[in-house]
Amino acid sequence: MAATAAPAPPVGRGPGVVRAWRALTVVCVLAIAGVMLLPLVWMVATSFKPEADIVKFPPSLLPERLTFEHYLDVWDRIPFARLYLNTIVFAGGVTLISLLLDSMTAYALARLEFPGRNLVFVAILVMLMLPFQVTLIPLYDLLVSLGWTNTMQGLIVPRATNAFGIFFLRQFLLSLPRDLEEAARIDGASEFRIYRRIIMPLAAPALLTLGLFHFMYNWNDLLWPLIINQDQARQTLPAGLALFMGQHVVEFGILMAASVLALIPVVLFFLVIQRRFVEGIATTGIRG
């Protein structure tokens, strides 16, 4: 991102003023970053403190003694490995299936001519505007009658495609030049072959961005797994840890170690592909 505004220090002053101004900006920047990072720093620091130091008064931010016991204990105390696996299967499964189904529908809407196309698109737009909370009760009711509560397919299948994903990919596919597939089509290539061999490779950047959105959204989601699963061993991490906090108020160290481990995959993804992530948001204005 290029800096556009004028240089920060007031022009035409001595070097002392420039240096003081620079120091002041650094202090401001560190203060803002400190406020934003405080809960995360505290979380990581606390996960390495012995339980006795955590509940000590007055509290301190940084640990005086370090311990790794919480990171070892967490695997037995909460069904943590189970929660972790559930979250990987849920978020990963939804992401992969949804990318496939979203892109197929987006391909039809963006690249094929057929009667009813506008109608389908308008229906997708309407679904995009409706808050998903309104479907929760009937959806729960439906999953109960299918016997799908407390199951992985109950979590994944209702999320296996998504109006936002279809919309996002359609917009991207519209921007590709049209004559790309015309030659292949005249040569008699099937639509599936065009989708698979020509369009999808070109859509890779959009698919990656959308995949990140899907993964992050489902990895982080609380309300949906909370409602569909009553069984704690079948929860995903956010719901499982929220419930654990409600039941065991005292085990701070373990809870913080679990939280740190639960946040790590998304943080890593984000730090590696930060730029694409941020651009995706800036262009669509929609969370995954």
Next chain:
Amino acid sequence: MSTATQVPAPPTAPPPPRRPVRGRGRLARRQALAAWGFMLPSLVILAVFVVYPMTQALYLSFTEYNVLQPARWIGLDNYQRLVSDPAFHNALVNTFYYAAVTTPLSVGLALGLAVLLNRRLPLRGFLRTSVFLPVVLSLAIVAIAWNFLLDPNIGLLSYWLSKVGIVSEQGWLRDPSLAMPAVILVGIWKNVGFYMVMYLAGLQSIPRELHEAASIDGAGPWRRFRRITWPLLANQTMLITILAAIATLQAFDHIYVMTRGGPFFRTETVVMMIYRVGFTEFGFGYASAMSWVLVLLIFGLSMAQVGYFRKRTVTY
């Protein structure tokens, strides 16, 4: 991204002259068939897991239903009950309180941070990442940390605040007048980076020459912001405000983790109340009626958003 005005792309090339007309009809039919084939899995899932539940929610809102017995039609009773239910009034007031404080503060802070980050600045990348990081994290999980930070006994933040004279004996989250400010604080912390990134995109589309010309004419930073940046960001501000308002109306995760709607229902928003009535008291019919009120509120804001896309006026 003017979605509403998208017209079907015109056929690009004239058909090859040798191809007979009958063949084109067959091609068009083949393409239509392929299109529906591509869309079939998505459409089935959307129909079963979105459209059907949506209509079912409307039906259930006219019934009394608690899972054990079949739904019983009671007409408008649920809606009449909403009008006179003090608990629902309380949830509406809390929702608007949360939205009315969180939205302008988030948008204002996001604008300030974006303007700051758009300058040449030491540690700029670090600051941008720090502000944006909460956006990608699970709100339910970071709310656990906030919970402990605000704890009256072991909480670091409540200890620091007590040092500067802000003391809460019961703890922030158990204090009826401080619980809502606490969840608002967390709501802003979580989302401000999201709006900041949108503002940064807007700022970078403002031509640099405008600022340079104004500087040469002697306009100071504040005047340049007032006369150039702010008016040219009007579109972005409008869009961000609507998105932020929609997001605040649906706030749930951190409220669930930090207060469960308490103390004394002081942080129970509409979504929290739907959860409580629907999934802890199994008042499915009544909770469905509430969820349709939420739909109307959010749909109104979404229509405002579409209207905004239709007539975005600032051009430069």
